[in-house]
Amino acid sequence: MRHTALRALAALILACASNVPLAAQVEVPSLKYRTFETPHFRIHYEPELEAWARQVAERMESVRTAVADRVGYAYPHKIDLVVEDPFNQPNGSAWPSLTTPAMRFWATPPSPTSNIGNSRGWGEILAVHEYAHLAHLLRPSRKPLSLPLGIFSIVPLGPITRVPAWVTEGYATVIEGELTGSGRPNSALRPAIIRTLALEGYLPAYGQLDATGRFNGGAMRYLIGSAYLEWLQVQYGDTVLPRLWRGTTARAGRNFPAAFNATFGDAPDVLYGRFSAQVTEQAAAVRDQIRRNGLAQGSLVQKWSWAVGSPDVAPDGERIAVRRATNTDPGGIVVLSLKPDTAAQRRDSTALAKRLAKDPEDIVFAQPYPRALKRSAILRPVNGSPYDAPRWMPDGERILVTRSVPLGDGRARSDLFEWQVKSGRVRRITKGAGIQLADPTPDGQRAVAQQCGAGVCSLLIVELASGARRVLKQGGLDASYAGARVSPDGRRVASARQQNGRWVPVVIDLATGEERVLGPADAASRFSPTWENDSTLLVASEASGAIEIERIPLSGGTITVAVRTLGAAASPEVGPDGRIWWLDLHGRGWDLRVNDAGSSVAVAPPLDEAQFPAVKRVDTRRAQQFEVTPLNEPRRYGAGPFGVTFLMVGTDGQDGSVFAAGATFGDPVGRGTGVLYAGGGLDGAWNGARLGYTWRGFRPAITLEGFVTDYLPSRHPGKVGFGWEVFDRRYTGALLAAELSRTGARTRLSTRLGGSLGNSDNPSLILTKRERTLYFAELGGGLTLDTRPRQSLAFDWKANYTGGTAEDSDFTRTTVDARIAMRMPQGGFAVRARGGEVNDGAPISEMFFVGGTASPFVDPAALGNRIEHLGLPFGIASGRRFGMLTAETTGPLRFYHDWIVGGDEEFGETLRVVGGEFTFDVPRISVMRIPSANFRIGLTHSLNGPVRNETQVYSSFSVRP
Structure with missing residues (x-):
């Protein structure tokens, strides 16, 4: 947790x-x-x-x-x-x-x-x-x-x-x-x-x-x-x-x-x-x-480190499928050959002979562990989401697997898929079903699946051709099922069920649903059942205080231990020849071992519990049976309980520093979040106040905010007396926007529509306030493709169209932002292109201005002509058109090279800057009434233009309701 x-x-x-x-x-x-x-x-x-x-x-x-x-x-x-x-x-x-x-x-x-x-x-x-x-x-x-x-x-x-x-x-x-x-x-x-x-x-x-x-x-x-x-x-x-x-x-x-x-x-x-x-x-x-x-550890098949899922042996007994992952590789479902790799052995022998011929005193490399099993196929994650729980189909050519899939609204559910090993094709069987694992019946037509939802896990029967499913056994709040293995004769399924605080193995008749509990009526948990044959189950058992693999006859005969190890034994699996495959815990992960068919040692007394904490310590001195308090009937959540958290935002860049303080407020599930803050800066930097609230009680989400903000570049150091007063502006108004987004396994799509109504004036020239209205439509999306293991190609884009009236003139503005990135474990790289155009009749205040700080007191959609670049001064490039090309590395710490142009009929000089920036995004944390936030700190060096050879350190902390 x-x-x-x-x-x-x-x-x-x-x-x-x-x-x-x-x-x-x-x-x-x-x-x-x-x-x-x-x-x-x-x-x-x-x-x-x-x-x-x-x-x-x-x-x-x-x-x-x-x-x-x-x-x-x-x-x-x-x-x-x-x-x-x-x-x-x-x-x-x-x-x-x-x-x-x-x-x-x-x-x-x-x-x-x-x-x-x-x-x-x-x-x-x-x-x-x-x-x-x-x-x-x-x-x-x-x-x-x-x-x-x-x-x-x-x-x-x-x-x-x-x-x-x-x-x-x-x-x-x-x-x-x-x-x-x-x-x-x-x-x-x-x-x-x-x-x-x-x-x-x-x-x-x-x-x-x-x-x-x-x-x-x-x-x-x-x-x-x-x-x-x-x-x-x-x-x-x-x-x-x-x-x-x-x-x-x-x-x-x-x-x-x-x-x-x-x-x-x-x-x-x-x-x-x-x-x-x-x-x-x-x-x-x-x-x-x-x-x-008495140990029963069999023989080591594969020395592994890190995470290993439950293995499954193919019907031919010559291959095994297992999920593998390491701390550096999310891995995937791998199919490994269990046959000796004689070709690799010959290559190693030839290489050793050549090496010793050149240097007879060289050493023969120690090989304490078995040779790595040869991999014949692998099923990689999809956009970071791994497949899990492999189970071979009876034909030995297909494998049932599961994978978590986004539902589109931010949630995700695990679904069932069929992987054709030779072709690599994957077929989705269910949608939004919450299937954690599934085991096929001998005829390959159906599977018994563990499905989790509403806080319980149940057993379903899934028709593999259509994905249709029906409940076999419904789990309870404290009686969930875990695991599903169909018997060799196809008439029963073995699982484990919670019962009075422990896990008990159960066998369920597929035709009638009749359930039978197996094993002794002790306090030990037994789980991960699998069929050794039609009359015997293997289960992981905690009866001794360690975790062993027990053999339980369905007829009620003597229980024996099939696997006993020094650490913990897990995930028993029986091959077609009767050998028992299992996972053995060690300090750096899990190993794969195999025991001979019928391997057995006697059940041993529990380990000495005085050896605390090296063995299981059952301590019930303070165990409580928590009393039930009568509840009133539930009520509608509505807007939820209101809560407030104090808030600070600010920037420091080429055009000075801005600081604002206030509060963020909302409810604990994030149905509504808002901000209220005010502040300002010296030397003409942004001043103002903002009150905004986003309501997510229905879709699309609605944002409403009011704002007042001014920006006076004529008062910036170095700009006084050069006619910059014409660019000074104060904006007041309100904004309303609706936003809807959908997220898939590889794709993302979002749309935002809205408008703003207010006034603008120039406080330096003492001009009268003029009405400023605008409407906007924004469409964005993304696509991520896995190109190689732990490597992906991501394409993101956003297009914005804004129209309205300002200073008694109509204007339309179009901007496009596209980025393609190659992401790799050691770091990636990306190319980003941005550009925009304003119509010829638009007022000067609606032109594009590159450089400086975006106002923290207004939604960016209301001032879409301001292209923020904290390391450059306001207006370093401006006009009715602008373009910016960025080559950059990816990750929280990125290095970038920008090419920037701006102008009216013709573009001016291409400005070039290089820099480095650390960026950290904080997700919205509704239970703390904290909105999503972004922190940046960086350094920019200008290579040409008006600020040639100047270096600027900048920082920013911003929030969004």
């Missing part, structure tokens, strides 16, 4: 020194939100998620009480909670603003194979974990004046948000485990990961707990962070962590290291070193116990 998403934003605005990590949240405001309200929460949800949201809302007050008792603080005011399902993925986030705290829950439940898959209910885990964040991070400082000053920060945060991310995420994970008796601390995967890292000498150093550049790196703050905090509680007492938080918020104003040292008598990195040493010692003891119980 991604949480407390403010570190980068706060650093960007430079308003507070927060260390809370940024979690990019995509805004998808629904048209029909509704709201449950409790004494301390407002729960906003999409209508299809009402049952899921109701279950959460009924327990939020009880969750608040339980968390407060443990953390030692409860936020006294109301908190907004947004329940949504934008991408068919599980996630949650907490936003600890002192003025507008909020949470967001993504309702799709996680798979049992993930590190968040162990729960009594997905909504319960989210409620405890995310509210624990707020109870922890909103604890106010006792330092004098800190609260009043904090409220007037742009993003007002409490002092605990300035701690490392492993502290915030680790502590919420501790509370998650203690209060639910499940969660990550009580799973078998957390100790398996920690144990494996310790045995390989690969535990992260203290300074690496928040790093993400290693396998499972982003999970370390949750898994190891929580284990370290639990270890501190064992060593120093159960109430030590609330004392640490009191020290962090003390009147003395201590930072986290100082508060930690005062609480424990040592620095956090010192005690972490002791924790790591003890974990390593415990891991060695657990390793010895697993070995005594």
